[in-house]
Amino acid sequence: MGYLKTMPSKDGFFGEFGGAFIPPQLEPHFKEIAEAYERLAVDSSYIAELRYIRKHFQGRPTPVQHAKNLSNAMGGAQIYLKREDLNHTGAHKLNHCMGEALLAKFMGKKKLIAETGAGQHGVALATAASYFGMECEIHMGEVDIAKEHPNVVRMKLLGAKVVPVSFGAKTLKEAVDSAFMSYLEQTEDAIYAIGSVVGPHPFPKMVRDFQSVMGFEAKDQFLEMTGNNPDHVVACVGGGSNAMGLFSGFIDDDQVQLHGVEPHGTGTELGKHAATITYGEPGQIHGFKCIMLKDENGEPAPVHSIASGLDYPGVGPEHSYLHTIGKVQYGSASDEETLKAFYALSRHEGIIPALESSHAIAYAMKMAISHPGESILVNLSGRGDKDIDYVTEKFGFGDDFKL
Known part of the structure; x- marks a missing residue:
């Protein structure tokens, strides 16, 4: 059996790394996401729609x-x-953003929340939200907003709400902190679409697979x-x-x-x-x-x-x-x-x-x-x-x- 079939472990560990160390109130929501992904990853209708999107939209x-x-x-x-x-x-970001948004659609969610650094993930998620008719909220550090102005314009044109992050270094780490705090208040209706192979399980595996x-x-x-x-x-x-x-x-x-x-x-x-x-x-x-x-x-x-x-x-x-x-x-x-x-x-x-x-x-x-x-x-x-x-x-x- 190949590497991708065996890693990570069922609880999201790559050796000693990975896992999900999250507040108790988030545990059922991340479990819901993990279970939905494992189910849909072998669902023919989900796979067919994702393949259509990749070919005809992306x-x-x-x-x-x-x-x-x-x-x-x-x-x-x-x-x-x-x-x-x-x-x-x-950029490559749309590969997982369309997958995550389609997952959110199958789960009955209405909103996508995320952080962004260079803005590519934010643009891709705003694009996915527009495609699926969902709301979108993007958290971005003020330093990066100034550096990556063209992508800020694109996100807003696509209908996303861009939330400036003004604490700490005002860059990517703080944008993640801000997005997590916002997600905590909207877990029933939203999904936090993490922008890389980071975060609690199942996102490192899920984003890698996409x-x-x-x-x-x-x-x-x-x-x-x-x-x-x-x-x-x-x-x-x-x-x-x-x-x-x-x-x-x-x-x-x-x-x-x-x-x-x-x-x-x-x-x-x-x-x-x-x-x-x-x-x-x-x-x-x-x-x-x-x-x-x-x-x-x-x-x-x-x-x-x-x-x-x-x-x-x-x-x-x-x-x-x-x-x-x-x-x-x-x-x-x-x-x-x-x-x-x-x-x-x-x-x-x-x-x-x-x-x-x-x-x-x-x-x-x-x-x-x-x-x-x-x-x-x-x-x-x-x-x-x-x-x-x-x-x-x-x-x-x-x-x-x-x-």
Whole structure:
């Protein structure tokens, strides 16, 4: 039996990580969600509707593209891109948002609540709510609202209520805190649609399963294109949904090396990065156990990343587990390296990538030089429309950019 069939355990643990450490009043609601998902995951009508949505609304399958120009410029390995930026709404997030919204519909819920960092999850959930005729409430830190203004506009145009979060660091962690507090008051009519492979069980498993469509598509596409599996599969990791989605297609192939790329920000001190697995330790955050960054009091530490979707002091429990057993290699890319990759893909391939995805591109560019003759498949998890105002206003148009 394959890895995906055996992990997590029935109570949501990946080794020592995962679980559901939640207030007693939430326990019956998360149990209801878990039971509904396990039932619907094998229900033919649910599966048929989700497949219809993926094909006729989302535009799946998304292609795999050989980044020929970038590969030639690096002069080493051949780089390929899984083009999730071409998925409707411009990122991988719609893969699980449509699944979660459809689940909510089958459960008789009327409202979707969520947090968002870069805004991609918020846009995707607002899109799903509009599609299914549901209400939508998105919590977003004020710092991220300022950085990701285009996505705030999109959410509002789609009919979502955007709730600014003004406490703490005013970024993703606080947005999660705020969304959880709101959900506590609306559990009968709403579902909290968590935006990554994080949170209490069943969300790490459920979001991974919805996102695995990327990995299975990519495996078939890469084999058809090249006749082989890729030597390396690379994806950025904040919470880690795009990475677990792509990894799912290759996780039982021992000859494929999996790489997760964390945000190294501007330095090694707490508050200057969000490289959770690189510098963290086991702990609990937002109702689950994972590797996390802690301050001197053992609380979630302040974090930083140029990419709003990656600045989270925790990481998915499955990533924590895959790190401890050595199945996935976790590295990092700095803000500076990420910007260089952002400009490189724009100039060499005609693709403006999301800053989140640019971390994976940066890592692949470094790897390509030292792995001549090998192949690297990168998850281009989102497009950079949301980032262009922030990048150009703060860093310019890359006129001085050089590989």
